Amino acid sequence: MSPPDSTSTLSAVSLARRFGSRSAVRHVSLELKQGEVAGLLGPNGAGKTTTMQMLTGNLAPHHGQIAVMGVDLLQAPKAAKAHIGYLPEIAPLYRELTVDEYLRFAARLHGVRAGALKAAVEAAKERCGLAEVGRRCLGVLSKGYQQRAGIAQAIVHNPPVVILDEPTVGLDPIQIREIRALIRSIGGAHSVLLSTHILPEVEATCDRVHIMHHGHLVYSDSIQGLRERRHEHRLLVEWRTPPEPSALTAIPGITEVATLGPGRFHVRFRPDADPTDALLRLSLAHGWGLQLIEPAHASLEEVFVKLTQSEATEEPDRPTTGASRP
Amino acid sequence: MMATIARKDLRSLFATPLGWIVLAVAAFITAFYFFLPWIDAYLAIEPRLGELANPPGITEAIVAPMCRSVGLLFVLIVPILSMRAVSEERRNHTLTLLVSAPVSMTEIVLGKFIALTAFLWLVCCLPVLMALSLYAGGRLDLGLFAANIGGLVLLGAALAAVGVAVSASTRNPIITAVVTLCLLLGSWIMGFAITDPSSILRYLSVGDHYEGFYRGLVDTADIAFYLLLTVAALGLAIRRLDRDRLQG
Numbered sequence: 001m002s003p004p005d006s007t008s009t010l011s012a013v014s015l016a017r018r019f020g021s022r023s024a025v026r027h028v029s030l031e032l033k034q035g036e037v038a039g040l041l042g043p044n045g046a047g048k049t050t051t052m053q054m055l056t057g058n059l060a061p062h063h064g065q066i067a068v069m070g071v072d073l074l075q076a077p078k079a080a081k082a083h084i085g086y087l088p089e090i091a092p093l094y095r096e097l098t099v100d101e102y103l104r105f106a107a108r109l110h111g112v113r114a115g116a117l118k119a120a121v122e123a124a125k126e127r128c129g130l131a132e133v134g135r136r137c138l139g140v141l142s143k144g145y146q147q148r149a150g151i152a153q154a155i156v157h158n159p160p161v162v163i164l165d166e167p168t169v170g171l172d173p174i175q176i177r178e179i180r181a182l183i184r185s186i187g188g189a190h191s192v193l194l195s196t197h198i199l200p201e202v203e204a205t206c207d208r209v210h211i212m213h214h215g216h217l218v219y220s221d222s223i224q225g226l227r228e229r230r231h232e233h234r235l236l237v238e239w240r241t242p243p244e245p246s247a248l249t250a251i252p253g254i255t256e257v258a259t260l261g262p263g264r265f266h267v268r269f270r271p272d273a274d275p276t277d278a279l280l281r282l283s284l285a286h287g288w289g290l291q292l293i294e295p296a297h298a299s300l301e302e303v304f305v306k307l308t309q310s311e312a313t314e315e316p317d318r319p320t321t322g323a324s325r326p
Numbered sequence: 327m328m329a330t331i332a333r334k335d336l337r338s339l340f341a342t343p344l345g346w347i348v349l350a351v352a353a354f355i356t357a358f359y360f361f362l363p364w365i366d367a368y369l370a371i372e373p374r375l376g377e378l379a380n381p382p383g384i385t386e387a388i389v390a391p392m393c394r395s396v397g398l399l400f401v402l403i404v405p406i407l408s409m410r411a412v413s414e415e416r417r418n419h420t421l422t423l424l425v426s427a428p429v430s431m432t433e434i435v436l437g438k439f440i441a442l443t444a445f446l447w448l449v450c451c452l453p454v455l456m457a458l459s460l461y462a463g464g465r466l467d468l469g470l471f472a473a474n475i476g477g478l479v480l481l482g483a484a485l486a487a488v489g490v491a492v493s494a495s496t497r498n499p500i501i502t503a504v505v506t507l508c509l510l511l512g513s514w515i516m517g518f519a520i521t522d523p524s525s526i527l528r529y530l531s532v533g534d535h536y537e538g539f540y541r542g543l544v545d546t547a548d549i550a551f552y553l554l555l556t557v558a559a560l561g562l563a564i565r566r567l568d569r570d571r572l573q574g
Binding site for chain 2: 057
């Protein structure tokens with residue numbers, strides 16, 4: 001991976017989109033930096049796909065601005081779209097074409113000149129592991145290969161911005177790993193924005209995370225920031241012959257002890273006073289028989305639920321979901 | 327870009343049996359229903375033609391009726407092929423690829439139109455070749471022949487444009503086919519079902535404007551009608567396609 005550059009490749013300001021009376025996306029602002037893989041995370045129906053459709057010019061926003069490599073998408077759509085590669089939720093594959101024919105068409109369509117066509121198609125096939133299936137029809141390929149063809153189509157013209165809508169949905173675990181590795185490798189040269197509703201996927205592939213809920217962007221931070229948010233200043237401890245909880249609360253820094261089961265405790269402490277050393281010394285001195293001591297993290301699911309629920313309570317007048325599109 | 331899209335459409339059409347089947351059926355129908363029966367009929371009356379002061383030539387008696395019938399064949403072919411133009415791409419979610427690419431809606435529609443028109447012009451080659459085969463036993467009236475082929479070329483473009491416009495308006499290929507067939511066949515029948523020559527409905531018939539070309543009469547009004555119909559239908563198709571982006 002090349003070192004992340006701070007230049008912005010894609011920026012969206014205050015995007016909004018309604019379907020009839022239902023607001024699908026409200027005041028979403030996003031920025032994508034060069035060489036960065038960003039994850040757009042959210043439950044189904046949060047507005048991820050709608051946002052991506054707006055970013056790629058498939059849907060006109062009711063409000064807001066989008067700039068790709070400094071070119072305004074709404075003012076100069078052709079110039080801006082040339083900088084984007086897009087894999088929609090359902091890969092746009094012509095089943096009757098071969099992989100080679102399809103990629104040649106996609107490259108031509110994105111303005112790759114005739115002289116550079118062959119090299120561009122070969123490079124895309126090479127990166128996506130499609131070298132052996134070039135002459136086969138897309139319709140007969142397995143789902144994993146079809147998805148790779150979809151990704152190859154998005155990178156064949158070497159765009160600075162690659163947008164992938166749920167690229168791993170419907171794949172088996174091995175294929176998911178391969179596609180994730182592929183996305184990471186794309187991230188070196190291109191900026192990637194991918195959407196998913198799977199948390200570990202974001203952790204495995206992304207540098208930044210944007211969480212959407214009910215059409216709002218509720219959280220935007222680096223993966224590191226998300227990990228820190230999980231840190232809870234709690235220890236999980238287990239002893240064979242446990243002490244009385246009162247003996248534990250006497251240790252400086254410990255604020256709360258919760259009994260989870262026989263000999264199993266959650267020990268909460270003040271952020272400035274980690275009691276791990278003290279616990280180890282006391283266990284040895286008193287022969288409590290320490291079996292386990294580890295920092296407890298909130299699971300990503302818990303963080304996610306916390307973020308999305310807090311938003312839901314702040315917004316009591318949110319529209320009912322499930323309203324049909326016009 | 328238009329050429330890229332048109333070329334892809336034609337390649338797709340001939341990568342599946344559909345293109346070949348339509349072409350084969352068109353060749354069969356043209357030969358066995360529109361061409362050979364007219365030759366037989368002409369040969370049957372030929373001995374008595376000498377009695378007439380101004381007997382019809384083979385172009386008038388065979389080639390012109392064949393070309394007019396091929397026009398009707400277009401009316402049946404366009405609905406089948408218009409299904410694929412935009413509706414099927416929309417239903418298969420492949421339209422997204424075109425819309426996301428640095429290509430305008432106009433270029434997409436024109437690409438689709440060029441592909442469909444090119445196919446119809448390919449079908450046009452059938453009556454041309456069959457007419458040329460008549461040189462084995464006679465001579466053609468080249469003026470009348472050219473007028474008929476010119477009429478078919480214009481008619482093909484206009485029908486293709488209507489097909490693309492209907493296709494751009496719906497996501498269901500079957501609805502596209504049915505609506506296109508109703509529009510084109512209805513419009514064709516209007517030409518001879520309405521006997522009042524001054525009726526506006528009769529004027530709007532796509533078939534009625536072919537009658538001039540059929541008789542070897544190239545009228546700018548007929549040419550303008552076909553060109554205007556083509557432009558108007560394509561304009562509608564572009565608007566319909568852009569509506570996807572605006573309304574979602």
